[in-house]
Amino acid sequence: MLPENEINRVLVVTAHPDDADFAAAGTIARFTDRGAEVVYCVVTDGDAGGFDRELDSGGMAGLRRSEQTAAAKLVGVHDLRFLGYTDGTVEQSLDLRRDITRVIRQVRPDLVITHTPERNYSFIAPSHPDHRAVGGATLDAVYPDARNPYAFPGLLEEGLEAWTVPEVWLNGGENPDHYVDVTATFDRKLAALRAHASQTSHIEGFEGFLRTRFSSLAKNAGLGEDRYAEAFKRVPTA
16 A cells, blocks of 8 residues: 555545545645645535525535535645536446546546445444445446456547556545544634535534544544544555
8 A cells, every 4th residue: 555645646536515525624635735636526416415495496506516616625626526416316336337437547546535335333424325325336446447448448438548546545434444633634624614504504513523523533543632533444456
């Protein structure tokens, strides 16, 4: 597995706008601060989220795209790809595998960050069915699809050669084995999450919840008091 200082291109594949920020915005800011290129691939527009029913007719999707774009800028990400799948109905399909494989071959990342495809019985929030479907499809796209020149031959016709991703970091699982100290970037993580006002502005005590959650992860990692951490399961693929 690559040392973090040798990771120069990162692809973050999520189900919804705001998923990257909840799971990994502090880590992403660390990568971009040292010059790594980070790209977001967001599978849905999040049109089934939020609490403003006046936006049900389609305005929610546009709002959430703009919120994610603003949040991404706060952590140094300017390249976002939205796949346009319907929020709440994502399945681990061949079409989704192909679309994620396309982005992997376009970006050619050293690292992919995505959801765990497993259900978390200790903390249910990461186990949204869209998350699990996207995580599973992304792992299938990483191995074997993106590296196999015979998978989805239409991609070769688009000029997209096979690419081997060396490593995947899964978020949201019960048993992480890799912790990133995000104390120095935690305020930017908070700012990125506040940019998702349609999802977070109504939550009483939201900042306190986040500080408790991510300080607990830091303690689990042995980083001590007054630290914050994000947690992942590292999956070598080579």
